[in-house]
Amino acid sequence: MIRPLIPKSDFIGIDNIAHLAVGGEAPMLCSHMDVMAQFMKDKSAGAPSRDLQAHTMESARQKCADLLKVSCEEITLLSSATEGINNIAYGLEWNPGDNVVVADVEFPSDILPWTKLSKRGVEIRVVRHKNWIVEEQDVLDQIDDNTRVVAISQVSMFTGQQIDVAMLSKGIRQTNALFLLDITHAAGVVPVDATYADIAVSSCYKWLLGTHGTAIFYWNKARLPDLEPPFLGWRSVKHSGGWKDPLNFSLRDTADRFLPANPSYASIYILNNALKVLAEISEHRIHQHTLALSSLVRAGIEEMGFELMTPVEDHRRGGNTCFIHPDIPSLEQYLGEKNVQIWGSYGRLGRVRVSTHVYNDSQDVDRFISAMHQYLTSQEGPKT
Template sequence: MLISKSEFIGLEGLVHLCAGGETPMLKTHQDAVNRFFEDKIRGEESRDRFFDTSAEAKDKIGRLFGVPADDIAFLSSASEGVNLLVYALDWQAGDNVIVADVEFPSDLLPWTRLRDRGVEIRVIKNRNWQIDIADIAAQMDDRTRVVSISYVSYFTGQRIDLKKLSDLVRSSRAILSLDATHAAGAVPVEASLADIVVSSCYKWLMGVHGVGIFYWNRNRLPDLQPPFVGWHTGSMLSGWQDPTAFEPRPDAGRFEPGNESFISVYVLNNALDRLFDIGLDRIEDHVLRLSGRVWEGLAGMGWEMMTPRGREERAGNVCFMAEDVRAVTSALEARDILIWGSYGGVGRARVSTHFYNTDEDVDAFLSAMQTIPGTAAAAGA
C-alpha cells in the first residue's frame, strides 16, 4: 500500500478501479479549496497569490514531464489544447493530419474542422485493437503536418512506443501532438519527444475538471503563435497611445488568453505535492504491477484482452471485451467494486489502477469476476 484509503473522501470500503475516468478526492483537497477562498478575499494581493500557486504547479508539471516550467500553459482542458493547435497552424489545401480510429473524440474531432480548408484527415485503423507505428509511417508523406495520438489509449490501454514514434515524425516536417491524459501521474512522460503535449488533470494527476496542461516545445516550434489572445497573452507595446500594438509573451503563457481556473489549480498543486511525496517511480511500479495482475487474471479466465500484455506496452488501464458490459459493471458495483464501462456502443470494459489501490482490491475484483453470472459465455470461455 502506497497511501491509506483513509486519506480520501469516501474511499474506505470501496474498490475503486476507475482512475481512467475519475479519481477519488484527497481530503486535503478541501484544505486547498479553503486556501483559495482565503486568498480570494485579499484584494489585489489575491491575484499575486493565485499566480504564485499557478507558478508552483507549473514547476511541478515541468518536473513531471522533464521540461522547463516556462513551456507549460494551463488551459481549461486537454480538448482546448488540441483545438488551439488546430487553429494555430497555417494550413494549406492538400495538407493532411494523421489520427487513430481508437482515439478519444476530443483528440480526433477537432481536426475534422480543417476539411473545409482542403485538409485531409487520415485515420489509422487498429490491428486487433493496437495501433502499429508502421501503419502511421505508411500514411505519412511530405504533406503530413500533424500526427495526433494518445501516449496511452483511453479505449484499449495500449502505450505507444514514444521514442520510436518521435524518431519517425522527426524524420519528416510533421508535428507530433501527444495526449498524455492516461499516462501522466501513472508512468513517465518524456514530453520533449513530442512537439505539443496536452493532458487532463482529473485522472492519475488527482486533480479536478477546469484545468488542462498544454506543453509547447519551443525548441521545435519557436514560431508558433497564439490563435486566441487576451490580457495574459502578451504586452501592449505603447500603452494607450496605440492599444492595439501587441507582442506575444516569449513563454507558454502566450497561449493563456485569460485567467486560469485558479480553484482547480490550487487542487492540482496539492495533488502534485502528494504524488511527489510518495515518489513517481514508486507509483509507476505499483500501477504497473497491479495492472499486470489484472491482465493476467482476466486473461486466465478467458476474457478477450484489448490491452497488450507487456509492461512497456501498457500503463494503468487494462481493457477487455464483454458481450454485456452493463451486466458486468452492475454486478461489480453491487459488490462495491467500480470499473469503467463501455464507450461508443462497443462492448469494452476498463479497469484502471492507481497508487491508492491494493493487492486486496485486485483480489476482490478478480474473485468477483469469477462469480458474475453469464460472464463466462460473454468471455467466450
C-alpha cells in the same frame, strides 16, 4: 500482498471501495479540502488575491514541468486537454492537400478537431489497429510530405496500449510533421518525457488526481518558436500600448501566450496539491506498482476467457487493462453494488477499463475478480 503507495484513508470515500476507475475520474484527496479553503481565503484577499493565486499557479506549472521533464516556461494551464488540441488545429496555417495522422482507437478529442479543417481541403488519415494494437510503423508509414500533424496518445484510453514515444518521435522528426502527444493516460502513472513531442496535452482529473477545469499544455518552444495562439486576450501578451496605443502589443515568450484569460485557479490549487503528493513517490515506483496490480487484473480476466485489448508486455501498457464485454451496463451495475468501481463508458464503446493507481492494493483486485466470478455465475441461470 501489494500495499497501496498512498493509503486509501488519504482519499474521500474509498475506504470500502475497490476504486478501479481512475482512468475515468480520480477520487479526491482529503487534503484537497484544506487547499480549497486556502483558495477561498486567497480569493477574498482583495488586490493581493491575484498574486496569491498566481503564486500557486507558478508552483503548479513548475511541478508539471518537472513531471514532463521540460522547462516551466513551456507549460501553461488551459481549461482542458481538448482546448489544447484545438489550439493547434486553429493555430496552424493550413493549405489544401495538408493531412493529419490519427489512430482509430483514439479519444474523440484527438480526432474531431481536425475534421473542422476538411472544408479547407485537409485530409485526415486514420491508422487502423491490428488486434487492438496500433503499430508505430503503421503510423510512420502514413506520413508524407504534406503531413502537418501526427496526433496520438502515449497510453490509449480505449485499449490501454502504450506506444513507443521515442520511436515515433525519431520517425516524425525525419519529416516535416509536428508531433502532438496526448499524455492524459500517462502523466502521473507512467514516466513521461514530453521533449519527444512538439506539443503535449493532459487532462488533470484522472491519473494526476486533480479535477476538471485545468489541463496541461506543453509547447516545445525550441522546435516551434513561431507558433502563435489562435485566440488572444489580455493574458496572452507581454505588454500592450494601453489606451494610448491599443493596437500595439507583443505576445508572451512563454507558453502563457496560449492562455488568453484567467485560468481556473480553484482547479489549479487542487492540481498543485495533487502534484505535490504524487511527487513524494518516484515515478518509477508508481509505474512498477500499477504494472504489478494490472498484471493481476489481466491474469483474472484472461482466466475468465474475455478478450483482452491491452498488450501483455510491461513497456506496452500503463495502468489501464481493457477487455471486451457484451453487456457492460449490467456488469457495471452488478460490480457497483459490490462496491467495485470500473469504467464502462456507459457501454458505448463495448469495452471495460480497469485502472490501477497509487491507492489500490491487491485486495482491490481480488475483490474485482471475485465480483466478476459472482457476476458470471449469476448470469448462468438455474441449472436444470
